[in-house]
Amino acid sequence: MTTVDIPAGWPATEEEARAVQDELRVRVLLDETGPPPGTGRVTGVDVAYDDERDVVAAAAVVLDAASLDVVAEATAVGRISFPYVPGLLAFREIPTVLAALDALPVPPGLVVCDGYGLAHPRRFGLASHLGVVTGLPTIGVAKNPFTFTYDAPDAPRGASSPLLAGAEEVGRALRTRQDVKPVFVSVGHRTTLETACAHTLALTPRFRLPETTRRADALCRRALREATGGP
DNA sequence: GCGACAG
DNA sequence: ATCTTGTCGC
Numbered sequence: 001m002t003t004v005d006i007p008a009g010w011p012a013t014e015e016e017a018r019a020v021q022d023e024l025r026v027r028v029l030l031d032e033t034g035p036p037p038g039t040g041r042v043t044g045v046d047v048a049y050d051d052e053r054d055v056v057a058a059a060a061v062v063l064d065a066a067s068l069d070v071v072a073e074a075t076a077v078g079r080i081s082f083p084y085v086p087g088l089l090a091f092r093e094i095p096t097v098l099a100a101l102d103a104l105p106v107p108p109g110l111v112v113c114d115g116y117g118l119a120h121p122r123r124f125g126l127a128s129h130l131g132v133v134t135g136l137p138t139i140g141v142a143k144n145p146f147t148f149t150y151d152a153p154d155a156p157r158g159a160s161s162p163l164l165a166g167a168e169e170v171g172r173a174l175r176t177r178q179d180v181k182p183v184f185v186s187v188g189h190r191t192t193l194e195t196a197c198a199h200t201l202a203l204t205p206r207f208r209l210p211e212t213t214r215r216a217d218a219l220c221r222r223a224l225r226e227a228t229g230g231p
Numbered sequence: 232g233c234g235a236c237a238g
Numbered sequence: 239a240t241c242t243t244g245t246c247g248c
Contacts, residue, residue: 047238049239084239086236092239093238115237125237146237184237 001223004078004099010091017088018122025124027132034110034137034191037202040065041109044212045100045130047093048224049080056080057227058096059219060104061212065202068211074103075223086146087121090129097130108136110191110199112212116140117188119148119163119171131189138188139196141210145173145184155179158201172197176204183208 011017042065047058055077062072076099082091093115101108117127117140127140145163150173153159157178163171163186171186174197183204185196203210209217 047239049238051240084238086238089237113237120237140237142237144237147235 001074002076002099002103004076004096006079006081007095010081010095014085014088017082017085017091021122021124021129024129024132025122028118028124028128029190030187030192032137032190034195037195037198038065041071041106042112042199042203042212043101043104043108043110044112044210044214044216045097046114046213046216046220047096048217048220050224050228051080053228054080055224055228056092056096057220057224058093058100059216059223060097060100060108061215061219062104062106062108063212063215065109068203068205070215072104072106073215073219074100075219076100076103077223077227089115090126093126094130094133098133101134111136111138111188112199112203112210113138113140113188114142114213114217116142116146116171116184117186119146119165119184119186121147123170125186125188127186127188137190139191139199140171140186140188141200141213142184142186143209148184153182160197169193174200176200177208180208
C-alpha cells in the first residue's frame with residue numbers, strides 16, 4: 001500500500017478547480033469505440049474517507065473481463081485533497097486513485113469509476129478527468145442521477161433511457177436488474193456510450209452495481225479501516 | 232436569492 | 239461519502 005501527498009499546485013479554491021477542468025476537458029477523446037466488453041481486463045476504482053482524521057483511501061481492483069475473477073489489486077492512502085463540492089468530485093479523489101492505479105502490477109484496461117464522466121455541469125466529471133490524466137479508456141457508473149433528468153427505463157434488465165441535460169443526452173439510465181433502480185452510465189474517455197453500457201451489463205450478472213465497483217468499494221473501506229485503526 | 236447537487 | 243437499528247424480501 002502506498003502513501004500519497006497532495007500534489008504541488010493542486011487547486012485550493014473552487015475557482016481554480018473549475019479552471020483546471022476547463023483546460024483539461026478539450027483533451028477528452030470521443031472518437032474511439034473502446035475495448036469490447038468481455039475481453040481483456042476491467043478495473044474498478046473507488047475511494048473511502050475519514051473526514052475526522054483527514055484520511056482518504058483508494059482502491060483499484062483489476063478483473064478478468066470474461067470471468068470477473070480478480071487479477072490484481074492495489075490501495076493507496078493520503079490526505080483529503082479537496083472538500084466535497086458537487087461538480088468538483090475529481091479533485092477529492094484523483095491523487096489517491098492515481099497512486100492506487102500506479103501500484104498495480106498489470107495494465108488496468110478499461111477503468112470503471114464510481115461517479116460521472118461527461119454527465120457533468122461542464123462535461124468533465126471524475127471519469128473523464130481520470131481518463132485524460134491516465135490516457136486510459138474510462139466510464140462512469142453512478143448510483144444517483146445528479147442534476148440530470150430521465151424517464152424510468154422499462155422493467156427488464158438491459159432496458160435504458162436517456163440521461164438528459166435539457167435536450168442533450170449526457171448518459172444513460174440503465175437497468176442492471178429487473179425492477180430495481182437503474183444505474184447512471186456515462187462516457188469518461190476513449191469510448192462510446194454504447195460500449196460503456198455494454199461493459200456495465202457485462203459487469204452486473206447478479207447485483208445492481210458493477211463487480212468492479214463492488215470490489216473496489218470493499219477494498220478501499222478495508223484499507224481505510226487498516227490505515228485509521230480500529231478492528 | 233433559494234434550493235438541488237456524483238461521492 | 240458517513241452516521242446507524244431494525245426491517246422487509248429472496
